[in-house]
């Protein structure tokens with residue numbers, strides 16, 4: 001082989017290796033992003049997020065929680081940890097991501113959003129891109145990212161729903177909670193916000209009650225909105241949930257044999273059994289979020 005041939009050959013090899021690396025990078029599995037929301041407040045979203053995260057972790061998944069409830073952020077309280085800083089400090093360049101991320105039980109990472117999330121939209125392009133790039137590292141550190149949002153039909157909450165891969169809608173058997181859950185489904189359907197709408201009924205008397213409520217919501221959503229809602233499971237009303245909240249600990253840890261803990265483990269397994277399509281990962285999620293805010 002002549003020197004020139006050799007050089008060409010090497011270049012070809014280098015090119016192939018580069019293409020392979022690009023392909024691998026592209027195919028890198030991104031985190032599954034699940035936004036947890038509700039129509040009415042106080043239905044148990046935060047409690048579900050914390051305990052579901054733990055259940056996923058116990059099933060070997062790496063979990064990050066993004067606390068995006070801009071009003072009443074309280075994930076930290078339920079995990080018994082106190083965040084000193086939030087995404088707000090990262091946005092303003094005062095802290096880096098590693099400094100604001102809190103380690104919870106079983107390697108769960110908690111990211112306190114604070115008002116930093118809404119400020120993302122106002123960042124100059126270069127700062128925003130740099131922040132989103134930094135978030136890429138978090139994406140690689142998590143199989144599942146759970147986003148805890150506030151309740152109701154605010155623009156911010158709906159944009160979280162729209163930007164995520166999946167929505168987990170929480171309701172209780174209370175008529176107002178069911179009505180408000182339907183309100184979310186309606187807006188999400190009308191604006192074609194979300195393809196994967198999944199339902200959890202919390203604080204039920206028994207599994208039968210959860211099933212009946214889910215069936216009602218599924219039927220009306222299908223009939224009037226042409227939307228297919230997936231029922232994932234229900235959680236019994238359990239005094240030990242209340243006790244655990246008071247002790248600032250996940251009930252899954254404090255009362256692992258409680259009915260509620262059993263229900264949440266079942267929900268985690270059911271969610272892992274749902275086939276997931278390509279996900280956008282955290283950077284994709286944030287990009288989409290910003291686009292939605294800019295459009296509005």
Ligand SMILES: Nc1ncnc2c1ncn2[C@@H]1O[C@H](COP(=O)(O)OP(=O)(O)O)[C@@H](O)[C@H]1O
Nearest residue numbers: 042043044045046047203236237238241242245
């Ligand atoms: N399965 C349950 N059984 C009994 N009480 C519950 C249950 N889930 C939630 N709660 C109660 O509801 C309160 C509100 O829950 P929380 O997770 O803060 O709701 P949200 O985040 O939707 O506002 C909790 O402090 C707890 O006392």
Ligand SMILES: [Mg+2]
Nearest residue numbers: 045046069074
């Ligand atoms: Mg909450």
